[in-house]
Structures are given as structure tokens and as C-alpha cells.
Amino acid sequence: MLKRLRNKILVLNMLLTTVVVAIAFAFIYLVMDSQIQAENKRKLDAITEGKISFAAQETNTDGSEDAVAADTVQQRLPADYALSFHVKLDPYGKLQNIDSLIDLPEASYHLAAETAWKHKDGHGPISINGRLWQYAVVPATSTQVINENGMQTIIAAQDGSYQISFLDVTGSMETLRTLAITFVFVILAVLAAIFLISLMFANRSIRPVSEAWEKQRQFVADASHELKTPLSIINANYDVLVSNQNETIISQIKWLEYMKAGTDRMTELIHSLLSLARLESETAEINKVPFNISSKVSDIIESMAAALHEKKITLTLSIEPGIVINSDMDRVTQVFTILYDNAIKYTEFSGQIGVSLTQTSRLITCTVCNSGDGIAPRDLTRIFDRFYRIDQARTGDTGGHGLGLSIAKACIDQLGGQLTASSADNEMTTFSFKLSK
């Protein structure tokens, strides 16, 4: 499900990026295109107007030569000169003469003139002899040179014929084409890079969500599993009771006690689950009040003295009296109870437990340590996970659900403190929490 969501976001992201990148590059291309077109037009206008100046030699279609322009107004070619030629057509589109410095086959001029004449209103480019030509069709002026006292005067007059100037735009069209191809490749490369980066970020950003999702799923599975055991105990004992309906309750009390143990276990589990749910909800309330933690800890130890005696555990206390902290008393009590209860549960028979409570000017540190099998480094990193219990065979039937330490951790986290554990195989296990006063 999360993958589908990630893909959707990715597709949307890529679509938007593609549109933005395509618009950006199209814009650049259009600007370049219009600049090149404008430049070509400028050149074409220039050569159309200055046609006479270019004409080194005019060859009439009948082969005779007009020497007029050649010796009259000989000009140098402009610095940005591009290949060009001119043709003159009569009012009916018949080629009259060609004015060109380029060595093109005669047929090409005819084809150029014909094509341009057909599309008089256009300006090309048209392809002639493997090159691209832009053209302009204008009414032609015939020139006359009058010599007066050695001075030459050029008189231009319109005679109904047309002049078509052709400008070689192969270079600029090629530039535009190269630009377009480059852009397509750049766009593809940019999109591929963006896709990879987006994919990386999408995967990275979805990871915590999918981890939380997986954790939640695991939590529900574990909780259901934990509920299944007491429920099957209750069911089995109920069946025994039903099959012995004529017996007295007192003779069947054993089964009833098993059922009670089952419901107790469920109640305990549900309490733990509720505790966790409350602790992890955003609106969890913290009720901080000043209280004497030293006497609170002593009270809890005293209330659990029976369990200690039962296992013949030696208890070493080092509790600084009269330490007052401003914190949530119920949560601190809950945390200490969980740690002390664990210490009793997981200490071997005739083992040892030590509890110490000290303070500095700003912090209190409470430590509970116990002898026993210890916790291997591999497990030490996981004991705060919900439902995590070290190898059932080793922990034996201590009746826990593996939620105690995760509740303790959530409490201390919420109170802004720190809960740490240290241990090793067959060594003392130490749990310690620090809270600010």
C-alpha cells in the first residue's frame, strides 16, 4: 500500500517536473528560434535592399551580361556575409536573370525561383541543392546608369517584374536543429537524474512510515498472540467444568483457578496495552508535582518484600533519603516497579539485587541491578521493544508479556529522562534511569 502511495507521489512529481522542464526548455528554444529568425530576416532584408551592391556580375538567362552593377557600385561583402543569390522574374513568374556568385547548377536556380514564386507570400526556408534557403519576393527595380559629365547616376524604376533574394540559412537552421536535439537529450538526462533522486528521497522518506506501519502490524499480531494463550486456557477449563456438571464447585476449584489465572493474565495484558496506548498518544497528560522519590522507592521495595523472601534474594540498598523531584509520581512509580519487579523475576534463587538512588544538583539517578543470567549484547538492544522477551526457555514461565520495559522506556522518554541498560552474559544486569529534578 505504501509502495503504491510512493509510486503515485513519484508519478505526480515526475509529471510536474517534466512539464516545468519542458516549458523552460521550450521557452529557451523559442527565444533562440525567434532571435535566429530575426537575424536571418535582417540579413535577407539587407541583401534584398542592397542587391545591386552585391552584384558583381549579372547573368541574363539568355547568356548576355549586364555590366551595369559590376563596375558601378562595387562594395565589399559585409562581415557577417552569408551565401545569397537573387533572381529576377517577369510579372508572370518567368525567370529573367540570375544574379549569383555561387556555383550552383542552373537547374537549382530555376527550381528555387519556381518554388519561391509558388509561395510568394512565404519566406521559406526551402531546400535547394542540399542547402536551406530563406527568400523574399519583392517588386524589382530596374536600374539605369546615366553618365553626366563623368558622374554616374543610378535611376531605379519599377517595371512589374519581381526580384527574389535567397539567403542561405543552412547554418542557422542546423544550429536550431542541434539545439533542439541537445535540449531533448538534456531534458531526458535531467528527468532521469530527477527520477533517480526523487526515487531515493521517496524511498528514504517512506522508510520511517513503513517501519512504523510494520511495527504496528507486528504489535497487533503479538497482542493477539498473547491474548490467545489465556483464552485457550479459559476455554479448555470451561470444557472440563461442563463435562463434570454434577460435581461440586469445591471439587472443581482447580479448573476455576486456572480460569482465574487466565483472566488475570488477560487483564494484566490489557492494562499494559492501555498504558502503552495512553503513553504514545499525542495528548498524553503529564502531571508533574514535587514528591519524595526516596520514600516512594522504599515503599515499593517494602511492598514487594514477600517475593524477595520467597527467592531468598539478598538486597543491598543505597537510597539517599529525602530526595524530592518535580515529576509525574504515577509514572515514576510505574517505572521503578517495572524495573524492580524484573530484577526479582530474573534473579536466580539466592541471588542479589542492589538498588541505589542518588542526586546531583539537577539530576536524580536511580539504579536497579541484579545477578542472574545477564543479557547478551544481541538482546540488550531489543529488550525495550514491545513484546520482546529473551528466549522463552531462558526466561522461563515468569508470566510477563514483554511489555514492561517498553512501557518504562515510554514513561521516561515522556518525562524527558533517560533509561539505560547494561549487562552481559552471566553478569550483573543494571537498569538505570536519570530524571531532572
Ligand SMILES: Nc1ncnc2c1ncn2[C@@H]1O[C@H](COP(=O)(O)OP(=O)(O)O)[C@@H](O)[C@H]1O
Ligand atoms: N533485570 C533483568 N535481568 C535479566 N533480564 C531482564 C531483566 N529485565 C528484563 N529482562 C529481560 O528483558 C525481557 C523484557 O522485559 P520486560 O519488557 O519487562 O518483559 P517481561 O518482564 O514481561 O518479560 C525479559 O523477558 C527478560 O528476558
Ligand SMILES: [Mg+2]
Ligand atoms: Mg517485566
